[in-house]
Amino acid sequence: MTTATRERTGWLADARRSLDRPLTSYHLVLGVSGLLLALGVVMVLSASSVYSLQRYGNPYAVASRQLMWVAAGLPLAFVASRLPLRLVRALVLPGLLAAIVLLALTFTPLGVEINGNRNWLSFGGPFLLQPSEAAKLALALWGADLLARKSRLLHDWKHLFIPFVPVSGVVLAMVLGQGDLGTSLVLFSLVLVLLFVVGIPMRFFAALVVCVAALVTYLAVTAPHRIRRLTSFLDPFADYHDTGWQAAHSLFALGTGGWWGVGIGNSREKWGSLPEAHTDFIYAVIGEELGLAGTTIVLALFLTLAYAGVRIALRVEDTFVRLAAAGITGWLTSQAVINMGAVLGLLPIAGIPLPLVSYGGSAMLPTLFAIGLLVSFARSEPAARAALADRAAARAARKRRSARSKEG
Template sequence: MTAATKSAAARRPRKRAAMGLFSPLTAWLTRPLASFHLLLAVCGLLTVFGLVMVLSASSVDSFNEDGSSYTVFVKQVLYVLGGLGLFYMGLRVPVRVIRWLSFPLLCACLLMLALVLTPLGSELNGARSWFYVGGVSFQPVEFAKIAFALWGAHVLVTKRGLLSQYRHLLVPVVPAALLMCALVMLQPDLGSTATLFVVMLALLWFAGAPLRLFLVIVLGVVTGAVGLAVIAPYRMARLTSFFNPGEDPTGQGYQAMQAMYALADGGLFGRGLGQGWSKWQYLPNVHNDFIFAVIGEELGFIGCAVVLMLYGTTAYVGMRIAFRNTDPYIRLVAATLTTWLVGQAVINIGYVVGLLPTTGLPLPLISSGGSSVVTSMIVFGLLANFARHEPEAIAALRSLGPGKVGKLLRLPTPAPYRPPARRRPSRPAPSTRPGAKSSGAPGRQRSTAARSGAQTRARGARSGPGSRAQTRGGHR
C-alpha cells in the first residue's frame, strides 16, 4: 500500500465522522417547511438579542435624560410589538395582493418622501427625514425601500420577456430609483441613499441584467459620490477621516476611534454583559448606529461571531427561499429583500470595524429605532410568507395540514403557483391596402392562381412528348 493510499484510507473515517455529525442537520433541512421554521428562529433570536443589547447600551443615556434606565428599552419593546403585528400581516397576505398593492404603496412612499422635506417633517442630527405623529416618529425612507422592491420586482417580472432590451430593463425601474434617491439626498441621508441603490442593483442583478451595465452604474455612483463629497465640506471631512481617523481624533474621527477602542477592549470573551465603558458618554449613538461596538466590548469576539452567524443564516435562508420557489415574482422579491437586509447589516458592521465610511445606518433588528425594527420585521414576515409558498411546502401543507405553527398562527394554506397561459399567436388580418404582397385577398388569389398554373404546367410536362407519341402510336 502506497503512502497516498494510506493517507486516503486515514481520511475516510474522518469524512464519515463529519458526515455523521452533520447528517441530522442535513436531514432536517430537507423537510418541506425547514425554510419557514429556520427563518422564524433567526428572526426571534435577532429580536431578543437586540432587545437585550438595547437595554444594556441605552441604560446610561436613558438615566441621564429621563431619570430611568429603561426609557429607550420600553420604547423599543413597543416598536417590536408593533412590528410583530406587521410581521403577522406580511405572513398572511396573499402574494397576488402584494403585487396589486405594490404600486399604490410606492406612490404613497414617494409622496411622504416629498412631504418630509416640507415643514411637516422634522429635523434630527442635521437631516430632515422624520415624521412625528401622535408622539411616534418614523422615517418614510425605510418603508420606501420595501415598496420599491415590491414594485420593481412586479415591473421586471411583468416585462421578463422583453428584458433583453435595455429600454425595457431600465425603464421605469431606474428612473423611479433615481427620483427616490434624489428626494432622500435632499434630506440629506447618504446611508439610506446607499441602501436604495443596493435594492436597485439587486433587482437588476437577479432579473438577469448584463455585467457591463453594473460596471457603468458603479462608475456613475462613484463619480456622483465624489462630486457630492467635493460639494459638501462635511462629507469630505467624513471621507478623509475614514482614510486617517487619527488625524482628527476629537472631531470627525472620534466615533471611529472610540468604536475601535471598544472592540479592542472586549477581547475574546468581552468584559461581560452590561459592563462596557463606551456607553458612558464615550461613544455617541451607542445604542443605535454603533451598537455593534457595544456587542464587541461586552460580549467579545464570540458575541460578534454569533451576530455574524445569525446574519449569515438569514442570507442563506433568504436565498434558499428564492431559489426553491417557482413563482418568478417571489424569487425576485425574496432575493432582493434578503440582499437589502443583509447588505445593510454588512454596511453597519463595516463602518464600525473601520472598513467603510460612517453612514449612520442601523443594524437590522438589533439597533434601537422604530422605523428600522418595524421594516425589518415586515421583511422577515414577507420572507416567511414566501417560504410557505415553496412547492414542497405547499404539497405538505395541503396533504398533512397546517402543522403546529400554522394552527397556532391560524395561517391559510397557500395556493400553488400557476404560470400564466401562453397566448396563441393570432393570425394576421387580411390587408386591403393596394400593393399588399401576400397578406390581402388579391394576394391570396394571385398566389392560388400561380400555384394552379404551376401544377398544370407540371402535369403537361409529365404527359407531354411521351404521351403524344403513345397517342400517335395508338392511332397507328
C-alpha cells in the first residue's frame, strides 16, 4: 500500500469515526443552520443595501429587520428544542387549524396581493404576514402526528389516505388559490415525503404524482403570467426586456462571479438590475460576490442538513419523531432545491425564498422553529440520549466532588 493510499484510507476512517459519534446529527444540524443563518445575515445586508437606501433612505433598513427576525427566531428555536414531545403533539392540530384560518383570511379584504400572488395578510402597520410559510410547518407536524397515531392501520389504503390526503389537498388548494405555485410544490413535496416514509404502495405513489403533475401543468398553461414564466425559463433572452429580465440577470450575476466572486458588497446586479435580490434571488448575489466557491459551499451546507435530517429519521425510535424529521427535511430540502434551481436557470422561477438565507420574517420564524425541533429530535437518538445522560452524570459527579473538597 502506497503512502498516498494509506493517507486516503486514514482520512476516510477518521471521517467515518466522526460520523459514527452519537451526537453527530445534533452537531450537524446546529453547525449547518448557524452557518447558513450567519451567511444569510451578511448577504441580506449586502444584497439589500442599495434597495434599502432607495426606498427607506437607510442602507441598513432591511438588514436591521432581518436581524430583528433572527433575534426573535433564535429563542423560538431554543424553546422548540426543549419542548416535551407530548406538548408538541398536543399543539399540532390547533396549529394546523390556525394555519388554515390564516390562509382563508387572505381571501378577505385583509389579503394583500404582491407580484401577482394574494398570499399576504396585513393587519395594519409596516409588517406583512405570509400564512403559507407557517402552513408548511403545521402540515408537516400534523401529518406526522396523524400517521404515527394510525401506524398500525396504514396497511389499509383508506386509513393511509384519509383524512391526511383530503386535508392536505385543502391546504394545497388554498395556497394554489392565492396564485402561489412555488409554495404549493413545496407542500406537495412534503406530503410525498411523509407518504413515502410510511410506506405508501408505489402504484398509489405514482398515481398521486401523475395527478398533481397534471394539475400543475394545467395551472401553468392556463395562466398567462405562468406561461410567460415558463417561456422565459426555456430561453430568458428571448424576451430579455420583459419576462426574461430576472432570469437573465440572475445568470449575469453568476457569470460575473466566476470562481471566487467579486467580493462581498461589490455586486453590480443589486443596483436595481436583479429584482428580489435580497429575497428569492439572494443565491445569485452569493454567486456574484462569492463566486462558484460560495454557491458550492451553500449547496454543500443544504446537502449536509438533508443528510442530518435523514440520519435522524433513520435512527430515532419514536414514529412521530421519525415522520416529523422526514417531513421537515423534505420541506427545507425541496424549497432549497426549487429556489437554487430557479436561480441557476434549471427550473422555472417559483418565487420562494432560500431557507435561513433569504430576507423575511414570515419564512424565518417557522424555519427556525423547525430547526429547533430537528435539534430536539437529534438529541432523542438512542446513542445521543445515552451520551447526554453520561455527560449529565459526569457533571453531577464533578459537582459532588467539588462540594466535598470545599467541605473538607
